[in-house]
Amino acid sequence: MKKSVVKALIRKDWMLHHRTFVWFGLMGLLSVTVFSVESIKAFYLALSLLLTMVILIGALLVFSSVVNERKEQTLPFVMSLPVTIRDYTVAKMVFNLGAYLTAWLILMLSTLLVFYTYDHLTNGLIPIAVIVLLQLLLSFLLVFGVALVSGSEKITIIVITLTNVSASLFMFWAGSFDGIYPYLGGEVAVWNSTSLGFILTELLLAVLIVTVTFYLQLHKKDIL
Amino acid sequence: MIDLKSSSLAIKVQGMNKSYPHFQLANLDLFLETGQIMGFIGPNGAGKSTTIRILMGLIQQDVGLVEVLGHQMPEHQVTAKWDIGYASEDLRLYGKCTLQWHMNYIRSVYKSWDESYARTLLKRFDLLADHPIKGLSHGQRVKAALLLMLARRPKLLILDEPTTGLDPVARHEVLNELMDVLLEGDRSILFSSHNTQDIEQLSDQITFIDKGQIIASQDKESYLESWRRLRLLLSEDTKLPYITRVVEQRRTGHQAIITTKQFSNDLVEQYQQCGATVQAIENMTLEEIFVSEVQASRLAKEQGVTA
Numbered sequence: 001m002k003k004s005v006v007k008a009l010i011r012k013d014w015m016l017h018h019r020t021f022v023w024f025g026l027m028g029l030l031s032v033t034v035f036s037v038e039s040i041k042a043f044y045l046a047l048s049l050l051l052t053m054v055i056l057i058g059a060l061l062v063f064s065s066v067v068n069e070r071k072e073q074t075l076p077f078v079m080s081l082p083v084t085i086r087d088y089t090v091a092k093m094v095f096n097l098g099a100y101l102t103a104w105l106i107l108m109l110s111t112l113l114v115f116y117t118y119d120h121l122t123n124g125l126i127p128i129a130v131i132v133l134l135q136l137l138l139s140f141l142l143v144f145g146v147a148l149v150s151g152s153e154k155i156t157i158i159v160i161t162l163t164n165v166s167a168s169l170f171m172f173w174a175g176s177f178d179g180i181y182p183y184l185g186g187e188v189a190v191w192n193s194t195s196l197g198f199i200l201t202e203l204l205l206a207v208l209i210v211t212v213t214f215y216l217q218l219h220k221k222d223i224l
Numbered sequence: 225m226i227d228l229k230s231s232s233l234a235i236k237v238q239g240m241n242k243s244y245p246h247f248q249l250a251n252l253d254l255f256l257e258t259g260q261i262m263g264f265i266g267p268n269g270a271g272k273s274t275t276i277r278i279l280m281g282l283i284q285q286d287v288g289l290v291e292v293l294g295h296q297m298p299e300h301q302v303t304a305k306w307d308i309g310y311a312s313e314d315l316r317l318y319g320k321c322t323l324q325w326h327m328n329y330i331r332s333v334y335k336s337w338d339e340s341y342a343r344t345l346l347k348r349f350d351l352l353a354d355h356p357i358k359g360l361s362h363g364q365r366v367k368a369a370l371l372l373m374l375a376r377r378p379k380l381l382i383l384d385e386p387t388t389g390l391d392p393v394a395r396h397e398v399l400n401e402l403m404d405v406l407l408e409g410d411r412s413i414l415f416s417s418h419n420t421q422d423i424e425q426l427s428d429q430i431t432f433i434d435k436g437q438i439i440a441s442q443d444k445e446s447y448l449e450s451w452r453r454l455r456l457l458l459s460e461d462t463k464l465p466y467i468t469r470v471v472e473q474r475r476t477g478h479q480a481i482i483t484t485k486q487f488s489n490d491l492v493e494q495y496q497q498c499g500a501t502v503q504a505i506e507n508m509t510l511e512e513i514f515v516s517e518v519q520a521s522r523l524a525k526e527q528g529v530t531a
Binding site: 004005008011012015016072073074076077079080081082083084087221222223224 | 277280281282283284298301302303305306308310312314315316317318319320321325329332333369
């Protein structure tokens with residue numbers, strides 16, 4: 001693997017897509033600030049906006065840097081450079097995962113900070129917030145993996161739709177567990193076996209999705 | 225005669241196969257000597273692009289040897305690609321970015337980038353570096369892609385239908401530039417097209433492909449020289465002999481048109497001996513040869529299948 005060319009591919013993606021990424025990241029931060037307003041309506045508005053922004057950032061990254069590269073036929077230009085499918089995959093993973101994780105971490109930490117700081121938001125919400133945001137990370141990894149491996153716009157749109165629908169369903173499902181629901185309104189964040197079990201499972205699934213994506217990409221014979 | 229062991233081969237393909245559910249490249253052999261221009265001609269869907277993508281390492285062959293500039297593909301594609309310039313009909317540049325952005329990017333990847341040559345090509349192609357690609361015409365986009373490829377001075381150019389969709393002026397400019405590039409040294413070009421005029425103008429070697437198989441590969445001059453069309457005048461009872469090197473024989477009343485791929489004077493004598501008068505011996509254009517070659521190949525396949 002020629003590191004300088006892989007770096008050049010990552011640099012290219014950053015140059016092409018950083019504006020959209022930064023813009024939606026700022027929108028996400030703005031939605032987090034809505035949590036600070038003491039009103040139930042503001043809480044649900046902030047929650048919807050935050051989820052939408054986290055989903056949008058992921059979808060935009062995948063579409064602009066993976067799906068559109070194939071759709072707009074710039075992939076042959078990229079693959080005519082001295083790179084292999086492995087180099088291309090590494091570059092896409094570093095850029096997409098790096099960019100998404102940066103935005104995701106900033107939004108998660110700022111959300112937790114707002115929950116911790118403002119009295120009208122109970123600390124009991126912190127575990128479910130982490131669980132739901134991790135689920136969104138999983139959804140992004142799945143969408144990214146499917147887009148990269150399948151190269152199909154249609155399949156990617158289907159997976160995005162399904163993961164979007166599952167986001168709110170998952171939130172209500174996870175929040176209904178005996179180990180989580182009773183503590184949502186509490187003053188203290190409760191990290192019990194249920195919440196930690198969710199988090200551990202989600203982290204393992206994240207590693208699994210990334211590994212499977214990389215494995216399938218490396219075993220591809222044709223990229224065009 | 226090509227020396228298959230020679231290191232002077234820019235492209236060496238032997239016994240290559242690639243199968244898809246509805247199409248296959250079968251037992252393909254292809255050799256391009258360094259410094260030569262090969263015209264790679266075939267109808268749509270013949271397998272030109274698939275072959276070229278295999279040469280670029282973008283698709284992996286099922287079996288067979290593929291060497292480009294002495295490097296095995298796809299294993300050593302990175303080493304090979306440093307010295308390959310690739311342009312294809314389906315290769316697009318980033319629409320939102322300017323040509324200057326692309327030039328800067330390619331320069332950051334390739335140390336061989338020649339800035340002064342890039343500026344020369346900008347003028348020659350009448351391109352503006354600071355215009356977004358999406359605002360350029362099709363011809364300008366093709367020329368922009370060629371500029372990016374040529375200014376890093378690759379040893380081998382692999383061009384997949386680069387002139388498709390260009391107006392006559394743009395096509396002329398592109399072909400002229402390719403001719404100039406070849407004059408500069410030991411560069412080789414593989415040039416695929418279904419436009420036989422471009423191939424005839426540019427190539428030293430001709431390779432025909434149809435339905436995934438190479439049906440002819442030869443140097444252009446001897447190839448054009450070997451094909452002839454004979455116009456014969458016949459009496460009603462004249463029977464034309466069966467001659468294997470005759471590709472097509474069409475008889476209408478007292479006239480017959482014979483197409484041969486191995487012309488020599490003894491063929492004329494053979495027809496004269498059986499009572500025919502040879503009215504004309506005509507040279508054929510590459511397009512006419514291409515059509516005859518493809519039809520003959522398809523007929524031979526059909527007869528082979530029937531037998």
